[in-house]
Amino acid sequence: MTDDLLGRHRSVLPDWLALYYEQPIEITHGEGRHVWDSEGNRYLDFFGGILTTMTAHALPEITKAVSEQAGRIVHSSTLYLNRPMVELAERIAKLSGIPDARVFFTTSGTEANDTALLLATTYRRSNTVLAMRNSYHGRSFSSVGITGNRGWSPTSLSPLQTLYVHGGVRTRGPFADLDDHDFVAACVDDLKDLLGHTRPPAALIAEPIQGVGGFTSPPDGLYAAFREVLHERGVLWIADEVQTGWGRTGEHFWGWQAHGRSGPPDMLTFAKGIGNGMSVGGVVARSEIMNCLDSHSISTFGGTQITMAAGLANLTYLLEHDLQGNARRVGGLLIERLRAVAAQVPAVREVRGRGLMIGIELSRPGTDEADPEAASAVLEAAREGGLLIGKGGGHNTSALRIAPPLSLNVAEAEEGAEILDRALRSIR
Structure with a gap:
């Protein structure tokens, strides 16, 4: 079904309309900080439709x-x-x-x-x-x-x-x-x-x-x-x-x-x-x-x-619900956790950000040369592990972008960090 939709997408939409992943996914529904694709796979969403799903998916008060x-x-x-x-x-x-x-x-x-x-x-x-x-x-x-x-x-x-x-x-x-x-x-x-x-x-x-x-x-x-x-x-x-x-x-x-x-x-x-x-x-x-x-x-x-x-x-x-305060508390924990991971991965040049707006910049180990291939590989590995993140950066898109809904809880932050840990270590 997804392959058919991808073909239809390519036949009627512009070539410059970017799609993530070597095998693009169709997201069919979401709840809280999670979404599901058309194949039934469940993902922890750390990108929120490009920072747009700010509070949560399918939040009853909004629907x-x-x-x-x-x-x-x-x-x-x-x-x-x-x-x-x-x-x-x-x-x-x-x-x-x-x-x-x-x-x-x-x-x-x-x-x-x-x-x-x-x-x-x-x-x-x-x-x-x-x-x-x-x-x-x-x-x-x-x-x-x-x-x-x-x-x-x-x-x-x-x-x-x-x-x-x-x-x-x-x-x-x-x-x-x-x-x-x-x-x-x-x-x-x-x-x-x-x-x-x-x-x-x-x-x-x-x-x-x-x-x-x-x-x-x-x-x-x-x-x-x-x-x-x-x-x-x-x-x-x-x-x-x-x-x-x-x-x-x-x-x-x-x-x-x-x-x-x-x-x-x-x-x-x-x-x-x-x-x-x-x-x-x-x-x-x-x-x-x-x-x-x-x-x-x-x-x-x-x-x-x-x-x-x-x-x-x-x-x-x-x-x-003081989601700003939650972003400060949970985001602070997530940044520190990711910095601890990054210290063990030579390809990570920098972990930066504030609250629940976190970037991980990748470079070729021992240099400041951007490594967009590594960023793409981590993006793919994170999806395989059940986590959706984004990419960006001014040097050939070599930064990972992490921006979950602001209602993210500590357990979900830890789950996402563990998936990122494995994804980052996979490129060593």
């Missing part, structure tokens, strides 16, 4: 909210008042930390970042954008144009002039050998030098932890230091929280809060986890930025009632 809303009305567009959309916007605006915030809902993180770029370039009357090396912000024409990861940037054409800044990757690049204080200082000096050679940019857009880039991040405080430089020049700061938001990092509700001494960003974008699988994304911005457009705009599917019902139920569950 009930979606079912009840579907029985009333599914969709009406933004041309009409929408109570669930207003209620979710009120909660997100308050949680964002941005003063006098306005919220615009989209259907994806790509669309959210595209909207943020529209707002920033309009507000600042500039099409120059600063982005981080190794970054990823989506697959639309404008967001691809600011993506600093070669593997996810299929064209150099763009409506924007993009300038790439140092700092998103701590352990590679010209400043890697510096301590954290000097690393931040060098990146700030580089930013100042860059700004001295270009027309005033609209904004800096940055992921607090780079997602597709392999869960890399700078030292805490880098973006706060950047913000001080940018603020003096009127340049906006956009925090791309599509993967880091909603408490996934454990220590903070938003990734920007690790860099928060200069206050919240001017805008933040979100998506993925808030819908727990439903298509929800959005932008939060200060009112004068959000309201800068001088033409009409709507969103046909952004903020539709059924996705807002899911988002409300999901956010309520997340907060009432």
Whole structure:
């Protein structure tokens, strides 16, 4: 059955639509932190549909909210008042930390970042954008144009002039050998030098932890230091929280809060986890930025009632069950367990991350040379052992990405670590 579906997939869908595994699997259903494929195999899910199943599969509180809303009305567009959309916007605006915030809902993180770029370039009357090396912000024409990861940037054409800044990757690049204080200082000096050679940019857009880039991040405080430089020049700061938001990092509700001494960003974008699988994304911005457009705009599917019902139920569950705290506790245990494993595997260059957002970078033993073949082999071995994980990284996709639902318990974390232990040792 799967082989037939694979053939049908290949006959009607694009060749560039990536599939995991030498023998791709069809996931048919899930419960909690587990999913099943069409052959009846059960897997512990450590990737959550690319960090999207944030709380759990088939969570009763969410399925009930979606079912009840579907029985009333599914969709009406933004041309009409929408109570669930207003209620979710009120909660997100308050949680964002941005003063006098306005919220615009989209259907994806790509669309959210595209909207943020529209707002920033309009507000600042500039099409120059600063982005981080190794970054990823989506697959639309404008967001691809600011993506600093070669593997996810299929064209150099763009409506924007993009300038790439140092700092998103701590352990590679010209400043890697510096301590954290000097690393931040060098990146700030580089930013100042860059700004001295270009027309005033609209904004800096940055992921607090780079997602597709392999869960890399700078030292805490880098973006706060950047913000001080940018603020003096009127340049906006956009925090791309599509993967880091909603408490996934454990220590903070938003990734920007690790860099928060200069206050919240001017805008933040979100998506993925808030819908727990439903298509929800959005932008939060200060009112004068959000309201800068001088033409009409709507969103046909952004903020539709059924996705807002899911988002409300999901956010309520997340907060009432302190899943941020769970990510901190269980994620901390999982990271330490994986670091202990990595110490015995020469191919592991680094275990990094926060909370339940963990990266394992692989390289050829004794070198810093990326080893994408080893990453693919571990991905396959983990699946054979009953564990689903992801891949990423800016150096030929040589990092494993681990991001389970935030309700992961200690026993499941230990089970996943044991499977990863065997998978990693299999490549020695």
